Amino acid sequence: MQTLWQFMRLHPIGATLSKNDWGNDDFLGVTAKIYKPHSEIGRQDDDNHEIFIVKSGWAILYHGLPDGERQIIDTPLTGDIVGFRSVDGPRLASLASITELTVYEISSKELVEAILSEGRLGKKIVCSLARLNAILAEHLMNTGRRTAMSRTAHFLLELEERLSMVGLSAHGRYECPLTQYDLADILGMTTVHVNRTLGELRRADLVSFKAGHVQVINRKKLVEIAGFDNEYLR
Amino acid sequence: MQTLWQFMRLHPIGATLSKNDWGNDDFLGVTAKIYKPHSEIGRQDDDNHEIFIVKSGWAILYHGLPDGERQIIDTPLTGDIVGFRSVDGPRLASLASITELTVYEISSKELVEAILSEGRLGKKIVCSLARLNAILAEHLMNTGRRTAMSRTAHFLLELEERLSMVGLSAHGRYECPLTQYDLADILGMTTVHVNRTLGELRRADLVSFKAGHVQVINRKKLVEIAGFDNEYLR
DNA sequence: CGAGTTTTTGACATTTTTCAAGCGTGGTGG
DNA sequence: CCACCACGCTTGAAAAATGTCAAAAACTCG
Structure with missing residues (x-):
C-alpha cells in the first residue's frame, strides 16, 4: 500500500x-x-x-x-x-x-x-x-474578458498542460470525461453555446472534443486564439 | 514607527x-x-x-x-x-x-x-x-453565473463587508475611489453597461454609487438580488 | 432492444457590447 | 477670471453575442 x-x-x-x-x-x-x-x-x-x-x-x-x-x-x-x-x-x-x-x-x-x-x-x-x-485568476479572465471561443480554447489548453504534468496527456491528446454540461458550468455559458463553440473549433481544425477525448490539432493557432500562456501553471 | x-x-x-x-x-x-x-x-x-x-x-x-x-x-x-x-x-x-x-x-x-x-x-x-x-471563487461565480445586476450588487456588498472588517465602513456606507472603468474590469463587463446597471440599482433604491462613495439603501433586497452570503469572507 | 443521457440543430428572445455623442466638473494656463 | 481640456459619467440606437425553448439525432449501458 x-x-x-x-x-x-x-x-x-x-x-x-x-x-x-x-x-x-x-x-x-x-x-x-x-x-x-x-x-x-x-x-x-x-x-x-x-x-x-x-x-x-x-x-x-x-x-x-x-x-x-x-x-x-x-x-x-x-x-x-x-x-x-x-x-x-x-x-x-x-x-x-x-x-x-x-x-x-x-x-x-x-x-x-x-x-x-x-x-x-x-x-x-x-x-x-x-x-x-x-x-482561479486565469479562469476569472476567461469568464470575464474572453469570448466564448477563446475561453473554451483556453480551458482545453489548460487541461492539456495540467494533465501532461502528471503524465496523463501526450501529443496533444487526452481523455476528458467532462460532459458539455460540465464544460458549460466551468466556462460560465450554456450547454447549447458550448456545443456550438466546440463545433466551430472542430470545423476550424483547431481542436476536437469528442466521445470523451480531446485532440489538439492546430496548437499554434489555438494558443493564439486562446491567448494562452502556460506560465501560470508552473 | x-x-x-x-x-x-x-x-x-x-x-x-x-x-x-x-x-x-x-x-x-x-x-x-x-x-x-x-x-x-x-x-x-x-x-x-x-x-x-x-x-x-x-x-x-x-x-x-x-x-x-x-x-x-x-x-x-x-x-x-x-x-x-x-x-x-x-x-x-x-x-x-x-x-x-x-x-x-x-x-x-x-x-x-x-x-x-x-x-x-x-x-x-x-x-x-x-x-x-x-x-476568487466567488468572483468566478459572479462573472460566470450571475446577471450584470446581481454581479454588481454582489461586489458592492463584498466591498462593504471587507471594509467593515478593517473599520472602513459603517452603516452601509463607505468610500470607494474606483471609477466605473475599474468596476467594469472587475466585473467583466463594459463601462457603459456598468453605468446602466448602477443607474438601475440607484433608481430601485437599493444602493447608490456616486462621487466616490457608496451607500447601501435597502440591504435586505440587495442581498437577495445578489445572492450574497458573507460566509466566504470569514 | 429500450431507456436514459448527451449531443446537435433551428428559430427566436434577451442581454450585453459597440459606436457615437453630449454633459458636468475640476484643473490649468493665458 | 475665463477658455479650454481631460476625464469620468450618462444616454441613445444599432449590432453582436449569448441565452432560451423545443425537438430530433446519436450514443451508452444494462
Whole structure:
C-alpha cells in the first residue's frame, strides 16, 4: 500500500517532501479512499473539516447558487489539494467525482498541526494554494474578458498542460470525461453555446472534443486564439 | 514607527501572530513604503520576487491581455497579502495604487525562509491564501453565473463587508475611489453597461454609487438580488 | 432492444457590447 | 477670471453575442 508521503513525493505539491516533513507515520499512513463515479465526496454547507488530496481520477469542485445554477470552481486533478478554509466554518463548495476517484482525506486540524510543526510542509501547502490562486485568476479572465471561443480554447489548453504534468496527456491528446454540461458550468455559458463553440473549433481544425477525448490539432493557432500562456501553471 | 509585526497583530492575516513568530527583529523591521495614487507598484511579467502586504489605501491587482483588455483580479485592502507565486518566475499580474498606498514589501525568499522556520507564520499565510481563494471563487461565480445586476450588487456588498472588517465602513456606507472603468474590469463587463446597471440599482433604491462613495439603501433586497452570503469572507 | 443521457440543430428572445455623442466638473494656463 | 481640456459619467440606437425553448439525432449501458 502506498502511503500519503510516498505519493506526495511523486506529485506536484509533494514533490520535494521527505518522510520527516510529516510528524509521524500514523499521520502519513492515511489510507486513500475510493469513490464511485458521480458520488458526492463533500457537500457545500456541511460542517465537516476535511481536506482532500486527489490521488487519481476526475472530480469537480462546484458551488450551487440559490436559483439552481451551478458554477464549477475547479477540476482538481492528481496531486491537487481541495478544501482549505481560512477559518473553521461550513464548506464553501461541493466536491463530486466524475470518474472513479481516489483521494486522501485528512482532517483539517491535523494538517494545520503538521504545518505548525513542520515548516517544509507549510511551504508546500503555500505553493499549492498559490498555484490554485493563479488558476482561479486565469479562469476569472476567461469568464470575464474572453469570448466564448477563446475561453473554451483556453480551458482545453489548460487541461492539456495540467494533465501532461502528471503524465496523463501526450501529443496533444487526452481523455476528458467532462460532459458539455460540465464544460458549460466551468466556462460560465450554456450547454447549447458550448456545443456550438466546440463545433466551430472542430470545423476550424483547431481542436476536437469528442466521445470523451480531446485532440489538439492546430496548437499554434489555438494558443493564439486562446491567448494562452502556460506560465501560470508552473 | 510601527513595525510589520505590530501591524499584523491588528489585521486579518496577522491577528494572532506574536513577535516570536518571526525569526528576528531585522526582518520584522521592514519599513512601509508609500506610493502616490495611480502608480505601478509591481508590473506583470517582471522578474521581481516580492510580496506586498497592504497597510492602507486602495489598490488593484490586474492582468493585461494581449488585445489590450484588462481583468482586475482583486482589490487588495488593508491587511491583504499580494504577489505569491508557486515558484519563482515572472509576476503574473500588475499591482497599481488607486489612492495613496502604503505597503510592506518583503522578498519572497525571505518570507519562505521564515515559513520554514516558523510554523505559525506558515499557518497564517496558508489561511490568508485560502481566504483569497474563496474570494476568487466567488468572483468566478459572479462573472460566470450571475446577471450584470446581481454581479454588481454582489461586489458592492463584498466591498462593504471587507471594509467593515478593517473599520472602513459603517452603516452601509463607505468610500470607494474606483471609477466605473475599474468596476467594469472587475466585473467583466463594459463601462457603459456598468453605468446602466448602477443607474438601475440607484433608481430601485437599493444602493447608490456616486462621487466616490457608496451607500447601501435597502440591504435586505440587495442581498437577495445578489445572492450574497458573507460566509466566504470569514 | 429500450431507456436514459448527451449531443446537435433551428428559430427566436434577451442581454450585453459597440459606436457615437453630449454633459458636468475640476484643473490649468493665458 | 475665463477658455479650454481631460476625464469620468450618462444616454441613445444599432449590432453582436449569448441565452432560451423545443425537438430530433446519436450514443451508452444494462
